[in-house]
Amino acid sequence: MTDNEEKNWGRLIKYHRQQQGLRQDDVALGICTPSYLSRIENGVVVAxxxxxxxxxxxxxxxxxxxxxxxxxxxxxxxxxxxxxxSNETLTQNELARLESYQTKVFQQEVDLLAGLVYSRYLSSIDALTEARELLMKIEPFITWHQDRVTQIYIATTTNLHLSFLEFEEIILREEQQHVSNYMNTANRFEQANYLYHLAFAHHRYYSFQQALYYINRAAEAFSHHYKPLFQLKLYSMKGVILNDLHRFQEALLEFEAGLDLLRNVSAIQTPRQWSSLYNNLAYCYECQGLFKEAMSYYERANSFEEDLHIVINWMRATYQQGDEETLNKLFTHYPRERFNVLHHQYQRDLLKYASDRDNTLNKLKDIEELVFPYFSEQEYYSLTLYYAPLWAAFYEELHAYKRASICFKHAFIASEKVRQRMSSQKRRQGES
Structure with a gap:
């Protein structure tokens, strides 16, 4: 047994002694002193x-x-x-066994592992509050060594932060505690997973160069593994990052590699994977101003799995292409009440007002004062950077130059936020 396992036996002895109502003197008699037993039970010594x-x-x-x-x-x-x-579903038997392992008292390492795995399961079924409550109970027992409990705790909390869109928390923890070092003795797939999540967090935080650094590290750690679904995620994530760095041709190569993998591995050919990949391709073309191609890929993406996020993207590309007939069909087929995500509703409103072109100053002002502060609060900088200049142009057509300047200010602030985040990451990299 290792020292860590023997310390677990100390906790086990304490638990069973207390359960049986025995004093330390009763158990220690003829074996060791009561004080030595106390030190064994508390992991102070290894006997x-x-x-x-x-x-x-x-x-x-x-x-x-x-x-x-x-x-x-x-x-x-x-x-x-x-x-x-690996995003696989537990069987009913596995779930029943996992639930049977749960305990309110973490006497041994295996109790902590059972709690961590159950928390990861809760996250997989979107029971996020329950998952977080369980992790908070486990946190005081984390020793922060290169052991399985610490490694799985890092991975599970990172996954939960992503679910809550807490990207800055992931980034700051890595920068301040260098928790990736604790993953060095984990298997390479687990290392790759953590690095992928770091890349994802940095991308959503607009620190694209750092995101590219971590996705390359994830791909390196993952080399020589055969897990097609994770490989597809790596291709897609790298493509998305390269696209936001305006390295469009490199991004397309990543997306094409993903398509090639998807076409050849039937096990991962789900509507969700096809839809996601075609949506990424469409956005890459949209960013290049190739709106007709973008429309085609958005339509294909939505045909695999109807997704209202893709529909909004499709509407936006169609508006930019100037295809009024298709856009009106989309507005008719997807009325506002079908959207339940607020930024989707707001984007639909913006695009509908923009396409009608019968806007009064009051209409423009009403939606501007409702939408752009929300985009700023939620840090949807890319949306502000697209829609604010558009709104400014409508104001200018009505000679409302003061209102137009306010919209340009929204865009400038969003641009500065992105620039500051990207430059702060470069500065931190230089310091390290």
Whole structure:
């Protein structure tokens, strides 16, 4: 046994002694002093294995059976964790076993692992508040060593931060604590997963160069593995990052590699994967001003899995192409009440007002004062950078130059926010 495992036996002895209502004097008699037993129970010392065996025997616990049961639990939890990490669904039997492992008292490492794996499961079914509450109970027991509990805690909390859109929390923790160092002894797929999540967080935080750095590290860590779905995520994420760096041809190469993989691996050919990849391709063409091609890919993306985010993108590209007939069909087929995400509703409003071209000053002002502060509050800088200049142009047509200047100011502030984030990342890289 390792020192860490033997410290777990100390906690196990304490738990069973208390459950049986025994004093330390009763259990220690003839084996060791009560004070030494106290130090064993609290993990202050690591005793000889025979001492643990005698103490456990006095409590009616067979050490050999305990070791076998713990090894089985560890193995089962690792299997479940790998499935969850790979976006696979647990069977009913696996879920029942995982739930049976849950405890309110974290006596051993395996109890913490069971809680962490269950938290990851809760995240996978969008029970995010429950997942966070469980992680908060586990947090005081994290030792911050290169052990499995610490590694899975890092991965699970990172995944949860992403679910809550807490990108800055992930970035700051890595910068301040360098938690990726704790992952060095994890398997390379787990390392790649964490680096992928760092890349994702940096991308959503508009620090694109740093995002590219981490996605390249993730791809390097993942090399020689065969997990097609994760490989597809790497291609897509790198393509998205390159696109936002305006390296469009390189981005298209990543998306084409993803399409090639998707065409040849039937196991990952789900509507969601096709839809996501075609949406990324469409946005890449839209960013290049190739709106007809963008419309075509948005339509294909939506045909695989109707997604109202894709519909909004499709409307925007159609407006830019000037295809009024298609745009009106989309407005008719997708009325405002079909959208339940606020920024989708606002974008539809903006595009509908823009396409009608019968806007009065009051209409323009009403939507401007409603939408642009919300975009700023939610840090949707790319949306502000597209729609604010458009609104400014409408004001200028009505000779409302003061209102137009306010819209240009919205765009300038958004541009500065993005610039500051990108330059702060460069500065931090230089300091490191």
């Amino acid at each position: 000889e294995q025979t001492v643990y065996e005698m103490l456990l025997e006095r409590l009616g616990i067979d050490l050999e059976n305990e070791v076998a049961n713990l090894e089985l639990k560890h193995s089962t939890l690792e299997t479940m964790y790998v499935k969850l990490l």
